[in-house]
Structures are given as structure tokens and as C-alpha cells.
Amino acid sequence: MKISSSLLACDFANFGQEVQRLTNAGADFLHFDIMDGCFVSNITFGPGVVSAVRRFSNLPFEIHLMTTEPIRLVERFISAGGDVIIFHLEATSNVASTIREIKNFKKKVGLAVCPKTSVSEVLPFLETVDMVTIMTVEPGAGGQSFIKSQILELQELVRYASSMKIPVLFEVDGGINPETAKISKNSGADILVAGTFLFSKNDLKSSISELK
Ligand code: DX5
Ligand code: ZN
Numbered sequence: 001m002k003i004s005s006s007l008l009a010c011d012f013a014n015f016g017q018e019v020q021r022l023t024n025a026g027a028d029f030l031h032f033d034i035m036d037g038c039f040v041s042n043i044t045f046g047p048g049v050v051s052a053v054r055r056f057s058n059l060p061f062e063i064h065l066m067t068t069e070p071i072r073l074v075e076r077f078i079s080a081g082g083d084v085i086i087f088h089l090e091a092t093s094n095v096a097s098t099i100r101e102i103k104n105f106k107k108k109v110g111l112a113v114c115p116k117t118s119v120s121e122v123l124p125f126l127e128t129v130d131m132v133t134i135m136t137v138e139p140g141a142g143g144q145s146f147i148k149s150q151i152l153e154l155q156e157l158v159r160y161a162s163s164m165k166i167p168v169l170f171e172v173d174g175g176i177n178p179e180t181a182k183i184s185k186n187s188g189a190d191i192l193v194a195g196t197f198l199f200s201k202n203d204l205k206s207s208i209s210e211l212k
Pocket of ligand 1: 031064138140144
């Protein structure tokens with residue numbers, strides 16, 4: 001089980017040190033939640049912040065674009081140091097060209113789906129992406145409760161992918177704590193995104209290993 005630590009819950013006044021802290025605590029990925037105030041009402045940070053902290057960690061940077069028309073941001077976040085670009089199915093009518101754009105830079109592609117979206121809409125793209133990110137909270141904020149019904153969606157996708165022998169990874173994003181981590185793991189998740197739970201304790205290392 002891999003842990004992708006979301007920076008959304010960290011101390012923004014000490015961003016670089018927080019990146020270092022999470023890296024030393026055993027995170028497998030760092031997860032940057034990019035919100036543009038349009039796709040979601042919240043606004044977080046841009047490529048300038050990502051590039052400023054790139055030197056503090058060798059971990060892969062996951063860029064979770066909660067933005068409209070993500071294709072226009074791909075190059076900037078890859079130049080800033082992004083390794084995995086996750087964008088929302090609901091944010092564009094050009095899913096295939098957005099996937100191609102990311103692949104042109106030889107980076108990993110993640111396709112994210114909101115709780116209200118049926119995962120059947122993901123099926124046509126399953127063979128062309130590296131990962132599907134199942135949102136288990138409404139995108140736009142940390143600290144929300146896990147939406148348990150999304151586990152059924154995850155199980156459906158995992159069953160379909162294994163029956164079709166599609167080697168796609170599944171990530172669960174939102175409301176992860178030891179209890180929901182177990183449910184997600186048992187339902188076929190490969191990567192868990194955690195923010196609030198990790199920062200709710202002062203020992204990041206034990207929180208990360210508790211989730212693993
Ligand atoms: C929500 C973000 C999630 C969130 C996870 O829009 O995509 O990554 O920050 O944080 P917690 O663990 O607080 O749900
Ligand atoms: Zn996220």
C-alpha cells in the first residue's frame with residue numbers, strides 16, 4: 001500500500017519544511033491539490049509553489065488538478081516538477097487529448113472522478129491512463145468525511161480492470177484514516193491520499209505506517 005501525502009493540510013507558512021518532513025516520514029508520493037476557484041470554489045497554489053519546493057524532496061510529485069480545462073496547465077506543472085498529473089473527467093470535454101498532452105511529456109496520467117460521477121464514464125479511458133483517482137470526498141477541501149458508497153465504485157472498477165487484464169492503478173483520495181484505509185485496501189486500492197489524518201498527530205512517521 002502506497003501513501004500519497006496531501007500538502008493541503010500542512011502549515012503553508014513553512015511549506016518547504018513540511019515537504020521535507022513528509023519525505024523523511026516515509027511518504028511514497030507528495031500530493032499537491034491545485035484548486036483554481038472555478039472547478040472548485042477554493043483556491044490553493046500554482047506551479048511557482050511546486051517548483052519552489054521541488055528541491056526539498058526526491059519523491060514523485062502528484063499534481064491533482066481541480067481546475068477547469070486542465071490541458072492548459074499540464075506543461076506548467078510538469079516544468080515545475082510534477083511527475084504524475086491527475087485531472088478530473090468532469091473538468092474537460094477533451095479527456096483523450098489531455099491524456100495525450102501529459103503522455104507527450106512522458107509523465108504519468110491520473111484520471112480523477114467526483115463522487116457524483118458514475119465510474120462507467122471512466123471505462124473508455126481505462127487502458128490509456130496509469131491511474132484512476134476515486135474521490136471519496138467532494139473535491140475542494142480537506143478534513144471531510146469519507147463517502148463510503150464510493151467503495152462500491154472502486155470495487156466495480158477493480159473487478160472490471162482485472163477481468164480485462166488492464167494494469168491500471170487505483171488511488172483513493174479523501175477522508176483517509178486507519179479505518180477507511182483498511183476498507184480501501186481490502187477493496188483494491190493501490191495508493192491512498194491522506195492529509196488531515198497525517199497532520200492530526202505530531203508523529204508523521206507513525207501516522208504514515210499506521211495507514212500502510
Ligand atoms: C480534496 C483533496 C484531497 C484532500 C485529502 O479536494 O483532493 O487530496 O486534501 O485530504 P484529507 O485527508 O483531509 O481528506
Ligand atoms: Zn487530492
